Amino acid sequence: MAEVFYSREQIERWQKTLEEIAQQPRTSFAKKQVVEELIDTIEKALLNRSYDEVANGLKDWGLDISAGSLRQHVTRYRRTHSNKGRSAKKPAAKKQTAQKQTTQKPAAQKPAAQKQIAQKPAAQKQIAQKQIAQKQIAQKQIAQKQIAQKQIAQKQTTQKPAAQKRTTQKTVAQKTAAKKRTTQKPAAKKV
16 A cells, blocks of 8 residues: 655644634533533532432433433542542532531541631531541541451451361371371380
């Protein structure tokens, strides 16, 4: 097959056309892209509403999306954009548990966290409280996992499998039999 060559003018024309296309706003979107375009508004709605309520509202307005899909798209967006200062927010349905968690802070953490929260506007206070609660929950889960792993490790070291016990018993019995054989003197031969 023969190799095709292109002129510098063609390349520049294509580059110019692509730049023009890139500057034009998008006219059609997939569900994921719609969620990304509406993410700020969706997150505001999620402060006071559940994923089900937000998804039903979007359905009513023409975007056919389930609560599970909405949650999935929002979660993925948060993960990929978390390093840009966007905080991970949970739905309002879990708001009560988050507030309960903030009241169970260790004494050393309470004053500093409360000072930070007191200096922020109301919406940011809610977000900050949720973030603190999420961190505490995550720390508790990590601690519980570590405890469970230690317990499993202790059980595994203290309990030998039955087959391993049997082989240990056999080797001990074999060793004692061998010792008996070596310590016994052969009977004197009669001539």
